[in-house]
Amino acid sequence: MHVDPFDSYRAGNSLIHELDPRPKLLFTLAFIISTTLLPDGAWLSLALAFMTVLGISLIARLPLGYAIKRSLLALPFTLAALTVIFVVPGQPLLTMSIGPWTLRPTDAGLIRFASIVSRSLISVQMAILLTATTPFPDLLHAMRHIHVPRSLVAIISFMLRYLFVLVDEALRLLRARSARSAGERPTRGILWQAQIAGHMAGQLFVRSFERSDRIYDAMLARGYTGYLYTLHTHIIQRRDWLAAAGAVIILSVIQLAAHLP
């Protein structure tokens, strides 16, 4: 039983795939920071940032819509910004009455909302491109090289390894539950269902806790003393420097386009 909805790596041999993971990770972080710092209504910069996403998809030989489609997953979260349409002061566009409330969407509010949604989606798209073109273990390695704290990287690494095991375990529990509910509709009310769900969450926690003990034993058995060591697998090459230089130029152009009058 294998569940791989989290495996986002798309194997390939393009230039983007073969770049060292460190400049890729740094560029993605810089791109996200640059994009989120763009002022409201900087449409030219947003368009340039979006074209960067499309350009990288092209070079990586990914389907053009790949990142766009997957980024839609983040759309519900951007809806949290819906209120800015009504609270940012500006020219009211129309007046709506819902019961005792009166809503006046403003032009400035609408611009801010559209900017927030585009900034979030473009940032998420670049992160999606990074994980689609870089194997996860390489990303972990890159994180350590740019001095992300060791324990944090270890936690992410164990999460990656055991997420699948946990999901499989949860699926087995669910299956065992439906096998015993004998086709009966769960008519016994929400409290009863909540109780069952609570038991299952508890089971999962206890099992994970016991598993973590066994994993720790297995690490000790192979000489673990509190430090994690890994092989050197990456060497920065000329093309990595060239790509990094290109990235700096792209980010500068995007920021200039936003701030020049």
Next chain:
Amino acid sequence: MPVYHPRPSSAALPPLTEARHTPVIEVSHLHFSYADGHKALHDITFSIHAGEKVALVGPNGAGKSTLMLHLNGILGGDDHVRVYDLPTIKANLPRIRALVGLVFQNPDDQLFSPTVLEDVAFGPLHMGLPEADVRQRVQAALAQVGMSAYAQRLSHHLSVGEKKRITIATVLSMQPELLALDEPSAGLDPRARRQLIELLRQLPQTMLISTHDLLMVGELCPRALIIDTGRLVADGNTAEILSDAQLLHSHGLELPHIPATLRFPGPVTVSGSS
């Protein structure tokens, strides 16, 4: 796995100077109770010499896994367990853990790194070996279990049989003297079980195999230990132990047999074909 490039201080382990006639493992009067007061091991005494392949059989909950965890000092930690005459005290643990390769029952507990390569490299890296040696040992260990093509694979994509072979490679890369395997054939289909038995037969290491698979014991291990409720109840020739149905039965074991109703006089024909 995260990077940590500076080498550990325990650098190269000094070679064993002890004469090779001392037992690989010597367990004497070992008692062990868990923190909740449950007494898991009572007065266990046995030793294993270089080159032996010994089976450790007993019912569930007999203390087999607890005993295995004592062999490289994960539990216990005193001179009741000696590895090449080294007591399993803290100062000796790096040496002992390189000498005793423990293969856990559940491969998902033992394969904790994202890729197979990193898992097989974990032991040698933590022994403080230089990178070139680590890579060479990883290659050799994967080749020994016939999994060379799997170095870059992610562990969670492998079948149980494949995972099992990789777990053996993760300790072979440490070049241990003793392999302690906990239920190696549990959960394997007949073909994977057969491949595993052939693999264990070919490996030159001294072995202690904890199992219920008495047929595998008969094939692999000339000597068997029976453990029940934390006590060692038999230690001897496997053929004698396996032919003593009374002894096996009284400790919750039995040799598999084919029921008479399944013994067909001739080749089986499937109704409808021909």
